[in-house]
Amino acid sequence: MSDARELADDDLLAPQGRVVLISGASRGIGAAIARRLHADGYTLSLGARDPTAAAKALGAHDPARVMTARFDALDAGSARRWVADTAARFGRIDALINNAGILRMVRFDGDGDGDEVAMNEMWNVNVIAPFRLLRLALPHLRKAGHGRIVNIASTDAKRFRDSTSSIGYVITKHAVLVLSHAAKFAGWDDGVRVTALCPGAVETELIAGLAGATPPAGRMKPSTIAHTVSFLLTLPDNASVAELPMNTRLESTL
Ligand SMILES: NC(=O)c1ccc[n+]([C@@H]2O[C@H](COP(=O)([O-])OP(=O)(O)OC[C@H]3O[C@@H](n4cnc5c(N)ncnc54)[C@H](OP(=O)(O)O)[C@@H]3O)[C@@H](O)[C@H]2O)c1
Numbered sequence: 001m002s003d004a005r006e007l008a009d010d011d012l013l014a015p016q017g018r019v020v021l022i023s024g025a026s027r028g029i030g031a032a033i034a035r036r037l038h039a040d041g042y043t044l045s046l047g048a049r050d051p052t053a054a055a056k057a058l059g060a061h062d063p064a065r066v067m068t069a070r071f072d073a074l075d076a077g078s079a080r081r082w083v084a085d086t087a088a089r090f091g092r093i094d095a096l097i098n099n100a101g102i103l104r105m106v107r108f109d110g111d112g113d114g115d116e117v118a119m120n121e122m123w124n125v126n127v128i129a130p131f132r133l134l135r136l137a138l139p140h141l142r143k144a145g146h147g148r149i150v151n152i153a154s155t156d157a158k159r160f161r162d163s164t165s166s167i168g169y170v171i172t173k174h175a176v177l178v179l180s181h182a183a184k185f186a187g188w189d190d191g192v193r194v195t196a197l198c199p200g201a202v203e204t205e206l207i208a209g210l211a212g213a214t215p216p217a218g219r220m221k222p223s224t225i226a227h228t229v230s231f232l233l234t235l236p237d238n239a240s241v242a243e244l245p246m247n248t249r250l251e252s253t254l
Contacts, residue, residue: 024100032222047071106168164212
């Protein structure tokens with residue numbers, strides 16, 4: 001395996017030999033990121049509730065550069081085993097893509113008890129699970145030399161759009177933004193760089209039929225997000241992109 005500290009042309013980081021964890025790689029944005037990074041030449045560890053679905057979504061691949069593992073955001077043990085098994089199999093971890101996430105509609109005038117259940121579920125999947133993976137991966141990312149973290153946040157991490165938004169989802173995505181900045185401080189001295197990627201509407205099942213979302217024709221494709229993650233992973237330590245909003249529509253500060 002080549003050393004990740006080797007630099008490609010123009011000081012960009014080369015994919016070869018770098019091991020990337022991707023959560024929620026079974027479909028949607030996570031699956032698109034996995035396909036793109038595999039094509040780039042990265043070594044991948046795909047975490048999914050159904051690892052077979054992640055392998056299937058990836059399609060034809062080099063088995064020497066891919067492992068799949070069971071990862072359930074609501075099961076702390078599955079996160080511990082995924083990270084430990086990845087380090088054991090490949091000997092290093094160079095990047096973590098915190099992608100797995102859910103959206104449940106929560107409003108002030110909804111069903112009170114049901115809304116609190118949905119709030120807790122989103123909090124656990126969208127915030128606690130990425131926090132847990134960060135804690136588990138950071139020691140490995142620090143050792144790697146140029147560790148990278150990309151947290152898939154949302155434009156909902158940057159503002160409260162309007163009353164059609166899910167209050168609970170917006171709260172959790174704002175928390176992902178703070179988590180990203182905290183991780184940036186935690187890893188900075190060891191060359192770890194962190195990006196909160198903040199896309200607007202992306203055409204996946206997450207926002208199917210969602211009122212207030214950009215209509216389907218105007219949505220980004222998952223491959224656009226994958227392309228952006230691929231780009232971010234090549235940037236050297238002195239080109240930190242802490243937040244990257246990507247919007248489908250015109251808004252005053254996004
Ligand atoms: N689509 C958008 O417009 C948009 C915009 C901005 C940000 N995002 C964010 O992008 C990320 C990916 O969303 P997506 O649009 O690709 O959604 P998606 O198509 O619904 O896929 C969600 C992914 O998260 C996984 N997941 C859900 N609950 C999980 C759990 N308990 N444990 C492990 N994995 C779990 C799913 O796995 P299963 O197959 O097992 O369910 C699936 O792989 C999310 O964080 C989302 O908030 C999406």
